[in-house]
Amino acid sequence: MHIGVCRRAIRRRMTSLATLVATAAFVGACRPPVSPPAPPSIQLRIVGREHRWRFEHPGPDGVLDTPDDRVSTGDLHLPADIPVRLELHSDDDLYFFGIPALDAKQIAMPDLTYWLSLGANPAGRFDLLGDLMCGGSYPQMRGQLVIEPWSSYTTWLERQPLLQANASRTYPESQS
């Protein structure tokens, strides 16, 4: 092969490779981050404190009580179509937690652990109830349950702060 032809061929190939790399990089930059696959189920922790709820979510590792845990307040976000198990605690008072639309309710009490299984539910928004048991009404304990597709949930979760900064959690083993 003539040496000139060979150089052109090499240049073409390099140009194609650069284009390929550039294209791949462009496509990669424009696509949303790939979510970790949805787990078969998920477990969250809900903690009552000073008449508010704190929601503790497992991070990408899917396991609670690890450094990537996230924390949220206000509305509760959950993934759709995945069985969810809620672990309820209280740091002070005795609280009621309920989702009437799902016929789900439980208490949160200091020193004890209670569980609430929600099963797998389709996406939707539902009323979230909370109150001091036998006590007055605390509107800040009420909000919305937002059940959304897994990808939306993980996107929302990434925006929530890490829990580890102010985590001081020592909860007992399951009581029920």
Add this chain to the structure above:
Amino acid sequence: MNLRRPSPIPPAALAAAILVFAATGGGGAAVTPSAPDASSDGAATGAAPSEGAPAPAAAGEDAATPPRVDMPQDLHPYFIDGRKQVQLATKGSSTVDRDFQFTNHLADTGITFVSHETDDSAKTYKPVHYDHGTALAVADVDGDGLTDLYFVRQVGPNELWRNVGGGKFVDFTAEAGVAVPDKIGSSAAFADIDNDGDPDLYTTSIRGGNVLFENDGKGHFTDVTAASGLAYTGHSGSPLFFDYDRDGRLDLLLCNIGVFTTDTLRTSAVNPPGETLAAGELQFYDGFEDAFGGHLKPERTERSLLFHNEGGMTFADTTDATGLVDDGWTGDATVLDGNEDGWPDVYVLNMQGNDGYWQNDGGKRFTNERESVFPKTPWGSMGVKSFDVDNDGHQDLYVTDMHSDMSAVADPLAEKRKSAMMWPDDYTATDGTSIWGNAFYHNLGGGKFEEVSDAIGAETFWPWGLSVGDLNADGFDDAFVAGGMGYPFRYGVNSLLINDGGKKLLDSEFILGIEPRINDEFAGPQFVLDCSGADKDHSDCVGREGKILVWGALSSRSSAIFDVDGDGDLDIVVSEINSPPLVLESDLAQVRPTTTHLNVRLKGTRSNRDGFGSKVTVVVGDRRIVQVYDGNTGYLSHGLLPMYFGLDGAAAADSVEVLWPSGETQTVAGPLEAGSTVAVEEPATAN
């Protein structure tokens, strides 16, 4: 920050406000705000400033009464007029006599007692059992034939008011020596423990120790606790005296609630008026924030105790020996011979779970037969009374349920329904064996009961104690059910249920003037807050500055039914929370002079001197009017009262039959003139 933490309170301002309140008989009209722009806050009807608007500051540090702030915002219940009209419209549905009225005559009685609960039930409110209030016990302590009143207080001394006749009372506390000023009071019972013919007194408290007093017959009491064996210290509720082994001496079931307090002592911010303690001297144990989950924590169980009367004012603990081991959260209990074998059984309330029904086996052993006899019981049982609603000779059982009514916000127009229980099964923890409201067990005989609360009309809302008595003197016992939660909740009515021939309990509180409360007074002063100072973080201070006087809904706890003014009809004395009592006097004897009744006083000889456990039947023609004398006067309360039998207009009774606890049957032949008192003394030897 927790907004409900304690902080110092201006005691002079609170005392002034409460004293004015007491002096006006609970009326709000005299507590007019001193600040010129606060007049709209002080309307007696309960008008309140708009939510979020800053309340006007007090005129200055020396202002006698800070401006009133209602919590919740509008304490005039919007539903009250509608409910009144609905009930009045039902009056014609029955011919039972409801053509008379009750009126609060507190101001005429001379009684100045004002109930004070701990701060956990007021300024630093939390859902803890302190808000169950205190007892009202009654007895003729000095032997003058008139029934005296003993009010129990949480903060400050208890008070004994001696009946001097004509509906008048004088403070007899100091002379009697029964103030118990240094304890957080709970309950009290009068009973003749040593069978010497006068009522002795046992008072209970929350972790202050219980006290047994011996009466000298003239109303002077001596503390004999130390040698009595009854010096229990815990979270005690009602003391129930009865003779479980029928040996002629009254034994004691001491109802203990459960451990609802922490070990942290707090100084009361309330300055009780007119007592010997310096302001802030009295301390109380801080309640658990999760007290109403106490039944889920076995370590908080506080067992009720059975004591056998050994004579000589001494008792021995026989709880384990008899097997009456009840671990429920128990404020009260009642005696009931459910299987009619002559041995007194005991129905023990549980305010957070299943009740207990302890059948008495020959005075030696007790067995809990609740599952077989009462397969479902109210979940949050608070008050109880055994009585014969239809005069069939079988004792029925009425149980009120307060705590089920805390699970959901009830429509005020639908309070005759059972609770729409919202709490999860893990919390109620009774495996489907609960009734979410009051129960009325109709005794079918043969030890069998049928629950008929809805059919007979026994459901009420936010009920505490109940008392029974024949308020219209027609020969059937009626019921008064104390109700309401008080601060920081909305107003809840008291209930008056008139017995329609044993078939139905008719709602009658509006018809007979119990509700609306006199002058539409639904609220009273609770405490003072300094919203610019120490209390600025209190939730009631949001959007407010300066000192405010927080008003809350009035609410009742216990009651006693007896003839307060001696006019021949039955009146109702009601113990309130954080406010003066009610003395609801009936005008039945005035509006219907043909009303007739018979009083019966018992004197046991082989049986206990008080005759507790006696079944008394008054025979009038072909009617038999049946009562069992048990000393139960209301929630937390026991005492000694003459038995009152309405004769439904008859001029005389034909006879009185008494079945004594000893088994002796005695008949007093008539005619027994209406209006008289029949004294029945048990024969000293068996017939």
